[in-house]
Ligand SMILES: CC(C)[C@H](C(=O)O)[C@@H](O)C(=O)O
């Protein structure tokens with residue numbers, strides 16, 4: 001009996017529609033070799049759909065997703081559709097209502113990629129950023145007073161719960177247990193943000209007690225960003241709040257020279273709901289439709305998805321194929337200093353897999 | 355008649371006590387040449403004082419400061435004294451109650467300093483970070499519910515007012531007018547933080563209309579940190595909220611190889627209250643008392659203070675002397691790849707001034 005995974009594919013907008021199909025073809029190819037199949041269901045949820053119907057996704061969109069083993073998302077957002085529509089109408093409710101509270105972003109300096117940092121090689125940059133994904137600084141609570149007048153003020157509430165904080169800490173410490181260095185660094189700002197961040201520190205300390213044998217460190221977010229540049233080798237697993245994790249998971253890939261190829265996973269660790277996998281990059285309207293988008297992030301994301309589904313062998317094959325495709329200039333895209341277009345990059349990855 | 359400036363010196367803790375006197379001696383030397391004098395008044399406000407008296411500064415500390423033309427601060431903080439005591443008992447009330455709402459931090463790759471970025475020279479990194487310094491994410495409003503129980507939650511309020519936001523925007527645009535490139539980039543996160551950050555964007559757009567002829571750009575904080583690493587040359591003046599400015603003004607100096615030498619000014623632009631000048635670095639308890647601290651940040655900060663007081667010629671002399679001292683290994687400190695101790699670095703700066 002072959003295993004069949006039911007996966008929802010949401011290409012979204014812009015280059016999302018160009019790179020997601022590449023990832024799907026890569027998955028179909030490794031599936032043959034590793035003896036499983038994928039049953040894909042496509043969803044046109046996007047800004048285009050918003051223009052036609054007034055909604056990014058149907059009202060029962062979240063319910064529809066619950067039938068799948070996982071969700072494979074391209075990118076959402078397009079000029080003319082405000083962020084609060086495209087993001088708070090699709091991406092953020094999916095993360096929240098499917099309780100994907102762990103956003104996981106590996107940062108690795110791959111062979112074939114240049115770091116913008118002088119003298120850094122692939123041994124120096126290998127970390128995993130674990131970002132709290134459903135509470136914290138991103139909250140719908142707040143608003144304005146005296147709107148439109150000179151007395152106007154805007155208020156934003158940030159909320160950390162013990163349950164929400166403890167579970168992301170546990171997730172991060174559990175990731176650390178699978179790694180060679182077994183170390184977790186916490187991003188904080190308890191010297192400036194005096195209610196939520198000291199609480200975050202307390203829960204980090206409590207988690208460290210629950211997980212003996214894991215090394216720990218703690219940095220204020222300001223100096224942590226400096227240390228990502230000065231000492232990227234200090235970091236193994238990094239645990240961070242929603243906002244700080246957002247920042248670190250763009251800065252990390254920049255330091256690793258891979259802002260265009262970074263993958264991410266939105267995980268519901270209990271498996272009660274499907275997890276969602278998306279490249280870190282956006283919909284890139286400026287290059288959309290030209291056939292030049294770099295598909296590596298979508299493909300690396302596909303590997304993370306297969307790993308999560310339990311297909312580690314297939315995931316490892318894909319990662320190796322990516323590295324092979326990055327070795328030569330004519331098989332990587334222009335953003336990486338190569339000469340290939342999307343199709344050329346895909347062909348190289350598929351060839352490395354065969 | 356010679357001009358006399360009355361300056362309050364607060365060395366504070368740790369290496370603050372070693373580097374501030376260097377800056378004072380440098381100022382006294384250039385003062386002679388430029389025909390002004392400084393009347394120094396020393397304050398022992400520090401964690402040590404907190405241990406003896408239970409307060410970082412006396413109850414009328416803020417009132418005492420109002421008598422001065424400016425405040426020259428070393429660093430506060432020492433192990434054993436919690437941050438909320440040392441910072442919220444001294445540094446933050448000074449910034450707030452003296453309405454020093456503009457925190458200004460130049461980021462420049464000086465000759466003699468190596469950037470950790472490959473292939474970057476001093477033409478590539480020259481920006482000024484203008485940070486809102488008295489409201490925003492740093493707020494005393496918030497607290498906990500169900501403290502100490504499994505239902506615990508911590509709540510933090512962030513508040514942006516139109517007055518507070520408009521005046522920091524105006525300050526940043528006015529700084530841009532004095533610069534060659536005449537460009538302001540705003541740090542935002544209006545796609546994730548849905549109440550305060552869209553408001554921030556509106557006020558940035560309104561400021562751009564009030565200040566025609568200044569180029570503008572806007573980046574979400576996540577991709578802005580990436581661009582500090584990938585494209586530092588894109589930035590001229592950067593305007594940011596309290597938290598985002600805090601992050602960018604550690605990351606910027608890291609990128610410019612100058613985390614240990616970066617200066618900062620807390621400005622009350624109206625001149626109603628004294629402005630305060632402090633190195634970005636902390637009290638560095640690990641190296642305190644050893645005579646090895648790098649005094650360049652304190653000296654560069656001294657130059658910013660003199661510039662603010664109207665002594666531009668003296669400020670320029672100091673900046674040149676700093677660059678001279680950085681040219682040779684034996685006149686710069688170990689953190690910069692040199693061999694000098696604090697005294698050696700000071701001697702080189704004083705010599706360059708004579
Ligand atoms: C010490 C801390 C409260 C302070 C801040 O965040 O403002 C510091 O990081 C700074 O940048 O001056």
Ligand SMILES: CC(C)[C@H](C(=O)O)[C@@H](O)C(=O)O
Pocket residue numbers: 087246545546576
């Ligand atoms: C688009 C935006 C809301 C989103 C976030 O901040 O979470 C993005 O930056 C990310 O990191 O996935």
